[in-house]
Structures are given as C-alpha cells and as structure tokens.
Amino acid sequence: MMELLTAEQLDKFTVQVAGLEHPRELIIDLLRSVQDNHGWVPDEGVALVAKILGLTPLEVEEVATFYDKIFRQPVGRYPIHICDSICCWSRGGDALATHLREHLGIDFGETTADGLFTLLPSCCLGACGRAPAIMVGQNTYGPLTTDDADRIVDALRQEAQG
Numbered sequence: 205m206m207e208l209l210t211a212e213q214l215d216k217f218t219v220q221v222a223g224l225e226h227p228r229e230l231i232i233d234l235l236r237s238v239q240d241n242h243g244w245v246p247d248e249g250v251a252l253v254a255k256i257l258g259l260t261p262l263e264v265e266e267v268a269t270f271y272d273k274i275f276r277q278p279v280g281r282y283p284i285h286i287c288d289s290i291c292c293w294s295r296g297g298d299a300l301a302t303h304l305r306e307h308l309g310i311d312f313g314e315t316t317a318d319g320l321f322t323l324l325p326s327c328c329l330g331a332c333g334r335a336p337a338i339m340v341g342q343n344t345y346g347p348l349t350t351d352d353a354d355r356i357v358d359a360l361r362q363e364a365q366g
C-alpha cells in the first residue's frame with residue numbers, strides 16, 4: 205500500500221492539531237492529503253485521520269462521505285466530475301455527459317480499463333457562469349463543447365503516457 209501520510213505531513217499536522225481548539229477543522233485537509241498520496245481514502249486512512257485528531261473513525265467517516273471530492277473507493281488517475289445541476293443541465297450538460305460516457309465507454313461511477321478515468325456526477329461545481337462545466341482534479345473547465353471535452357481527455361491521456 206502506498207504511504208497514507210509522509211513523515212513530514214504527520215509532523216506538520218501533529219503540530220497544527222496541538223494548537224487547535226477544534227481539531228475536527230483539519231478533517232478535510234487530512235483526508236485530502238491521504239487522498240493525494242494514495243489516490244483515494246481507504247479505511248486505514250479514515251482510522252489514521254481519526255487517531256491524529258482524537259476523533260472516532262465514525263466522526264471522520266461522516267465528513268468523508270459528505271464530500272463528493274473525497275473518494276472512499278479506488279478511482280482512476282483522473283476522476284472527472286460532470287456537473288448535473290441546473291445551469292449546466294440547461295446549457296447542454298446532459299449531452300456532454302452522454303458524450304463522455306460514450307467516448308470513454310464507461311457509465312457514471314465506473315473507471316476505464318486503463319485505470320485513467322472515472323466519471324462522476326456532481327452537484328454544482330461553482331462555475332455556473334462557465335456552464336456546462338466539468339472538474340478534473342483541482343481544475344474546472346467550461347463552457348465545454350463535446351470537442352473541448354475530447355481534447356481535455358486526449359491531453360490527459362498524453363500526460364499519462366509522458
């Protein structure tokens with residue numbers, strides 16, 4: 205298993221926790237760090253975060269499952285969140301989602317056989333002015349045509365090969 209947290213991260217978070225009145229403030233930061241290192245957050249990651257913060261695993265789990273950008277199951281190297289909220293939906297988001305499902309040959313919640321892409325429906329990505337929008341990692345893209353989406357996918361494929 206890949207490392208959940210580096211020694212440096214462990215030190216940094218331990219110092220931060222000691223100075224906080226409410227250590228739970230760090231739940232998302234810790235979960236994100238585990239996810240960045242490991243690709244997703246396994247049960248051991250939830251247990252580790254709970255231990256660092258002095259919380260129960262259930263308290264961490266409640267936060268982890270609330271946020272759709274925290275993955276509690278393995279995902280592809282590039283999880284693609286497709287916005288299905290009203291602005292994007294009314295500006296072609298549905299067709300964009302259908303196109304990406306066909307282009308990648310997977311449905312929502314599935315990962316391509318090469319392990320690169322996972323498609324995930326998402327509520328508003330905060331980019332309504334750029335509808336229809338998708339998010340890959342920390343990057344938000346929009347407004348997108350189906351050709352734009354294909355170019356993004358192709359660029360990520362090339363990046364993975366590079």
Ligand code: FES
Pocket residue numbers: 287288289290291292293328329330331332333335336337
């Ligand atoms: S509705 Fe799609 S980004 Fe807000």
